[in-house]
Amino acid sequence: MISTQAWADAQWLWDFQQMRHEPRPCSVAIGLGSHDLGVADTTADLYHRGMMPLIVFTGANSRTTRDRMPRGEAEHYRERAVELGVPAEAILVEPNARNTGENIRFSRALLEAGSVPVSSVLLISKPYEERRSYATARKLWPDVEWVSASTPLTLPEYVDSIQDARLVIDMLVGAQQRLMVYPRQGFMIEQEIPEDVATAYERLRDEGFTSRLVPEESSHG
Structure with a gap:
């Protein structure tokens, strides 16, 4: 009880975790992998609202997701977003990150390898990790503008x-x-x-x- x-x-x-940023169009979205498929749902909704032309889903597995998401968090997110009508060509998958710092570093490396110009990022996380994700992203990739988002619950x-x-x-x-x-x-x-x-x-x-x-x-x- x-x-x-x-x-x-x-x-x-x-x-306190809620950053209360107003979603706005950004260069790219990064959806942070986790046990919560709601992140993929919210990312798809923001895509359909015209908030970004490209999505990176990032995440390997953890002890809480390996059974439910055997192909990896990012891949399951990709599949969910495609089911929700996001074009497959609008999604990049980063399958190796195992913590928030790696989510940011590996996503940045993937985008830079693809020569994707990035000036702003819509960072989509679980509702209770908005501020933590934002603080990590600001530290590791300080020269872009970060806009936090999560499922409005x-x-x-x-x-x-x-x-x-x-x-x-x-x-x-x-x-x-x-x-x-x-x-x-x-x-x-x-x-x-x-x-x-x-x-x-x-x-x-x-x-x-x-x-x-x-x-x-x-x-x-």
Whole structure:
């Protein structure tokens, strides 16, 4: 049973992750691989709205996706987008990235190898990782403009879609920890953490929502 306080604290973290950028036309979109096919759905919707001419789906597999996405996250995203009417020729697949830092570095290398001019990127992630993804991208590819996007869901709606409330809160806590730890390790830009958000994170961590925490000296983004 998740307490009322824990839900309130989770809402603080959820709201902080939302960058609230207005989607606008960009040179390219990068869809970050994960367990959540909603990223592919949102990318396809933005493509049909004319927000980008080209998509890069990036992601290998993780312990949470290897059974559900045996061909790799990026490939399953590509298949989903094609089902939703995105032309196959408008999609590039980067199949090797295993963390957010690699998502950005490998996608950049793929685009540069194809001589694709990039001045702005629509960065599409899970709703609870908008800010973390943005901070990583700004650090690793600072000379382009980044616009964050995700499926427009409330926290209760997202929990309903995943059907595992504790896992969602664990993931929120993990994403928040990375925002606080990774800038010191050079993996993302520094951002000011509001006191209410830091307090909510500490309460949830102390209450045991810790399965997605990383060691303080972790070496990947």
